[in-house]
Amino acid sequence: MGVFLRIAARNIMLARRRTALLGGALALVTMLLVLLLALSAGLSDTIVRSATTLSAGHVNVSGWHKLTSRDAAPIVMDAQKIRAIVEAETPGLDYTIVRHRGWAKVVSEATSLNAGLVGINYAEEGRLMAQLQLAPTSEYKDGGDDTKVGDFSEIARPGTAILFAGQARRLEVGVGDVLTLSTETSDGQSNTGEVRVVAVAKDMGMLSNWSIFVPTQTILDIYQLKPDTAGAIMVYLKDIDRASETMDTLRDVFMRHGYGVMDHNPVPFFMKFESVAGEDWTGQKIDLTIWSDEVSFLQWVVTAVDTISFVLITVLLIIIGVGIMNTMWIAVRERTGEVGTLRAIGMSRRRVLLMFLLEALLLGFFATVVGAGLGAAIGLAVDAAAIHVPVAAVQAILMTDVLHLQVQLTDVLAAIAVFTVVTALSALAPALRAARLEPVTAIHHIG
Amino acid sequence: MPAVVEVRGVEKDYPLGKLTVRALRGVDLTIDAGEFVSIAGPSGSGKTTLLNLIGCVDVPTQGSVSVDGQATSSLDDNGLTNLRLHKLGFIFQTFNLIGVLDVFQNVEFPLLLQGGMDKAARRARVEAIVDAVGLTPQLRQRPNELSGGQRQRVAIARALVTGPRIVLADEPTANLDSQTGANIIDLMKELNAKDGTTFIFSTHDAEVMRHANRVIRLADGLIVDDGRGAPRAEVPAPASPA
Ligand SMILES: Nc1ncnc2c1ncn2[C@@H]1O[C@H](COP(=O)(O)OP(=O)(O)OP(=O)(O)O)[C@@H](O)[C@H]1O
Ligand SMILES: [Mg+2]
Numbered sequence: 120m121g122v123f124l125r126i127a128a129r130n131i132m133l134a135r136r137r138t139a140l141l142g143g144a145l146a147l148v149t150m151l152l153v154l155l156l157a158l159s160a161g162l163s164d165t166i167v168r169s170a171t172t173l174s175a176g177h178v179n180v181s182g183w184h185k186l187t188s189r190d191a192a193p194i195v196m197d198a199q200k201i202r203a204i205v206e207a208e209t210p211g212l213d214y215t216i217v218r219h220r221g222w223a224k225v226v227s228e229a230t231s232l233n234a235g236l237v238g239i240n241y242a243e244e245g246r247l248m249a250q251l252q253l254a255p256t257s258e259y260k261d262g263g264d265d266t267k268v269g270d271f272s273e274i275a276r277p278g279t280a281i282l283f284a285g286q287a288r289r290l291e292v293g294v295g296d297v298l299t300l301s302t303e304t305s306d307g308q309s310n311t312g313e314v315r316v317v318a319v320a321k322d323m324g325m326l327s328n329w330s331i332f333v334p335t336q337t338i339l340d341i342y343q344l345k346p347d348t349a350g351a352i353m354v355y356l357k358d359i360d361r362a363s364e365t366m367d368t369l370r371d372v373f374m375r376h377g378y379g380v381m382d383h384n385p386v387p388f389f390m391k392f393e394s395v396a397g398e399d400w401t402g403q404k405i406d407l408t409i410w411s412d413e414v415s416f417l418q419w420v421v422t423a424v425d426t427i428s429f430v431l432i433t434v435l436l437i438i439i440g441v442g443i444m445n446t447m448w449i450a451v452r453e454r455t456g457e458v459g460t461l462r463a464i465g466m467s468r469r470r471v472l473l474m475f476l477l478e479a480l481l482l483g484f485f486a487t488v489v490g491a492g493l494g495a496a497i498g499l500a501v502d503a504a505a506i507h508v509p510v511a512a513v514q515a516i517l518m519t520d521v522l523h524l525q526v527q528l529t530d531v532l533a534a535i536a537v538f539t540v541v542t543a544l545s546a547l548a549p550a551l552r553a554a555r556l557e558p559v560t561a562i563h564h565i566g
Numbered sequence: 567m568p569a570v571v572e573v574r575g576v577e578k579d580y581p582l583g584k585l586t587v588r589a590l591r592g593v594d595l596t597i598d599a600g601e602f603v604s605i606a607g608p609s610g611s612g613k614t615t616l617l618n619l620i621g622c623v624d625v626p627t628q629g630s631v632s633v634d635g636q637a638t639s640s641l642d643d644n645g646l647t648n649l650r651l652h653k654l655g656f657i658f659q660t661f662n663l664i665g666v667l668d669v670f671q672n673v674e675f676p677l678l679l680q681g682g683m684d685k686a687a688r689r690a691r692v693e694a695i696v697d698a699v700g701l702t703p704q705l706r707q708r709p710n711e712l713s714g715g716q717r718q719r720v721a722i723a724r725a726l727v728t729g730p731r732i733v734l735a736d737e738p739t740a741n742l743d744s745q746t747g748a749n750i751i752d753l754m755k756e757l758n759a760k761d762g763t764t765f766i767f768s769t770h771d772a773e774v775m776r777h778a779n780r781v782i783r784l785a786d787g788l789i790v791d792d793g794r795g796a797p798r799a800e801v802p803a804p805a806s807p808a
Contacts (some may be wrong), residue, residue, distance in 0.1 A: 122667070122671060122675065122678050125666075125667070125671070126664065128664055129666030129667075130666055133665075133666060193665025226755050263794075338639065399797060456662065457662075457664065457665075458660065459662075460662040460664075462623070462647070462666075463621065463623050463650060464650065464651070464655075464675070464676055464724070464725075465647055465648070465650045465652070465654075465678070465679050465680075466647070466651075467644060467647050468643060468644075468647075471681070484669055485669075532636070557623075557650055558623040558624075559618050559623040559624040
């Protein structure tokens with residue numbers, strides 16, 4: 120094998136210009152693939168991070184309560200008891216938190232908008248507080264500047280609210296302003312309450328458009344709920360990858376405890392109002408979801424990035440494949456005499472085939488290793504540099520205002536493997552042709 | 567001496583558009599082990615064709631060729647390849663060395679194809695044969711750093727390194743000046759005398775032919791003189807060397 124490797128390597132180096140062109144192109148496309156994969160992984164990572172802080176636990180134990188068969192309230196009754204069951208029987212549990220859910224018209228002096236209300240207990244929300252950042256006033260106020268005002272911890276007080284910058288801008292409010300929340304209770308009564316804005320957080324992409332945070336008590340008051348209720352018990356696991364199986368485990372647990380458990384419907388709770396209202400039962404049922412269900416409406420972003428990447432890479436790969444094939448055709452023609460000689464002195468067809476394949480593989484392997492290495496280095500550098508994304512629409516899609524690329528070793532290795540295989544496949548036809556050369560015609564082909 | 571090559575009733579036709587070129591038209595020939603044979607004849611008489619058939623790089627249209635007792639018609643491509651690898655050595659008019667390998671590696675190559683020899687044994691074998699052709703100082707040079715005569719010596723070493731029964735050489739001196747050509751033939755003859763390897767070479771050059779123990783003459787696809795029993799003196803000397 121050593122001598123075949125040497126022949127392949129020498130031939131690659133002899134055809135320097137061709138090697139540089141083809142290898143360079145191959146390396147570039149590999150680099151691009153690695154970067155796109157890193158972008159996609161970074162995006163998924165951002166979605167996971169913001170989803171599991173803003174909207175969902177790894178697993179969510181929520182529920183629906185129906186006083187009559189025609190209504191639907193996203194409420195878990197007897198929340199303490201259910202939380203106790205979860206904490207006792209969830210394998211691999213890290214911790215749980217309880218949130219309340221609502222939907223309200225948010226009215227400022229200037230205007231109003233509809234938003235989800237998330238009722239939180241400040242003491243439990245370390246994870247959220249670690250993610251939220253105070254927005255400079257320039258992000259939500261005309262004539263604002265870099266100063267950051269407000270204090271997230273004040274959400275521990277009754278009658279307070281945390282907004283995101285985009286919402287504050289639309290409502291034309293800032294820290295200290297008062298908002299009126301107006302909502303309908305499940306029996307159709309209208310209720311209002313007042314909250315004071317204690318902090319405005321930087322936007323976290325699309326997810327931060329939907330909800331504002333208020334203390335749990337505010338939701339209990341507006342909806343006139345009993346204290347021992349919850350919107351959802353958000354379950355955080357030591358390993359997020361076990362979310363799905365943990366959800367299945369909890370389903371069995373609750374059934375065993377005699378609770379009604381709804382069939383798994385992988386959409387966010389706010390898309391279930393109508394379907395639950397149409398179901399013919401009353402009382403309490405438990406609804407289990409995992410984090411990705413609650414942000415399934417964001418999945419299209421990842422899918423779009425992946426699809427664009429796939430199409431782009433496929434097209435480039437085809438172009439490169441044709442380039443490799445063409446190069447190998449030329450190589451086979453140029454070396455017909457050599458093949459004839461080798462066949463005459465006793466090289467088998469199989470070995471001729473392998474010799475040409477090895478040459479393509481070697482070129483492909485080195486080019487893709489270099490390209491993947493470059494791509495990984497650039498990806499890591501860009502991520503570390505935390506480059507600011509200037510366009511708001513792109514920020515919304517990427518769900519962050521700094522570019523986040525996540526270079527994963529498996530992606531890098533996969534890129535190398537796939538491209539090397541493509542190289543070998545492209546070289547197959549010319550190599551087969553070389554192997555089929557008759558020694559006698561080949562020897563007398565003097566080139 | 568046992569026969570190493572037996573050619574019986576061999577015809578070879580080449581299709582040439584709608585015509586057929588009859589390159590060999592019924593050739594019978596026996597060559598014994600250890601012979602040093604030249605195939606002579608005018609251009610187009612079929613010398614290359616005959617060598618290709620004996621060398622198992624081509625198959626006859628009619629008749630049979632057997633090499634070292636093995637009928638070549640019974641072998642498939644793999645069988646023929648193995649026969650070439652183990653029983654035959656080739657020397658080409660245009661040397662046909664592998665440009666990217668140095669002298670040592672070129673000579674070593676057939677041993678690698680054969681396999682089954684450890685590195686030290688291979689090394690010893692290659693160095694011995696390279697020494698025999700007088701190229702030890704050039705062991706690590708590439709073909710393009712060698713003269714034509716040196717390249718042909720490398721080719722001879724490569725042909726002999728496996729210890730073949732027969733070495734075939736189609737006009738091995740045609741690309742060399744006459745002095746170098748004579749030296750090459752002398753070297754071949756010396757190796758023939760030493761190990762008893764059978765050499766069959768074709769040539770146009772009457773001077774080169776003189777060195778042969780036996781000259782087979784072809785004309786128009788037929789053997790006009792198989793060189794057996796014919797006294798060497800009858801071979802006419804050329805009016806002027808080629
Ligand atoms: N591949 C081929 N296709 C068609 N005709 C061929 C082919 N090879 C040889 N011939 C013809 O067969 C005949 C014998 O050719 P061959 O090459 O054996 O002659 P030669 O004695 O080696 O000639 P030279 O001394 O010129 O090398 C010639 O007429 C030649 O044109
Ligand atoms: Mg010829």
